[in-house]
Amino acid sequence: MRIAFLVNAIETERPSYTTTSLALAALARGHEVLYITPSDFILGPDDALMIRAAHLGDARPKKSETLLRALIAPEQQRALVNVEEVDVLFLRNDPSLDADTRPWAAHAGANFGRLAAERGTIVVNDPCGLALAQDKLYFQDFPAIVRPTTLISKDIEEIRAFIDDHSDGVIIKPLQGSGGKNVFRVGSSTESNLNQIIDAVGEVGYLIAQCYLPKASEGDTRLFLMNGRPLQRGDVYAAFRRVPAKGDVRSNIHARGTPKRAHVTKEMLAIAETLRPKLVEDGMFLVGLDIVGDKLLEINVFTPGGLQTIRELYDVDFCEDILESLENKIATRKTYQGALNNRILSTH
Incomplete structure (x- = not known):
């Protein structure tokens, strides 16, 4: 299997990232691994979709640091590959990281991923599905029974009224974003810094005001x-x-949250x-759910991370299961000789 991982930038990939663990697992299973970024697609006059990919040649690194060093080494040569020769394109870029500085890059994965799927490559998660999930508004498409009460607005008076309706306070965060950036807990509509919070969060677009769940102080479960x-x-x-750091409402690992073993409850499984x-x-093949009690806080469909953390906590490498599933999808595609569309293959 030849598998290409789309990331925001190869230079910013880290040994702890789930993408790195998936790449190492693919190499260990004998597959060829390519890395590409949003600027590496080329649609030619002949309608051929090419990718300019970083590759490892015959090297089979077993350590994360060795893999990443090899990908950015000065002698690294990019290969021009027809996407039809790629079995799986795994979209692992975070659009929110490019939204401000490189807006053209934010949607490149979904847009060119759709073209790749049309040419027979299995693309996960499905690019047409990801196009629906470019921000947290996608969260509102799911049944209200699993979601905290939520307001989405840029109107400060609407937000104040919403805060007044929730005695436990609310969480305010941007509609588009990740990693716990610009997330605030507000206890009262009369807080002196509310205007500054709304200005800071609203600068990048719409705001989400979400009723605060008291159990969130104990952390959430991915x-x-x-x-x-x-x-x-x-x-x-x-x-x-x-588990969030003391005095912090965010449990994201990037925001100093501490990972612990999880007890998966029947309420979580029901969600x-x-x-x-x-x-x-x-067509959402791999998804990370962030859950508090019997409520869903977020659905992570672009770059859900934490598989390496799980391996450290449980000594179980779920990357193996993910690669096995992708291998099965390739076999299914071959059996059906292209008759199944990418969305079906993505979650088969």
């Missing part, structure tokens, strides 16, 4: 779904708790089952 169902091996789920039909319909 639960991975694959092909629409919880990813698990035996009795171990691909899940971990993220996953409620989401499954739409995630399958949208």
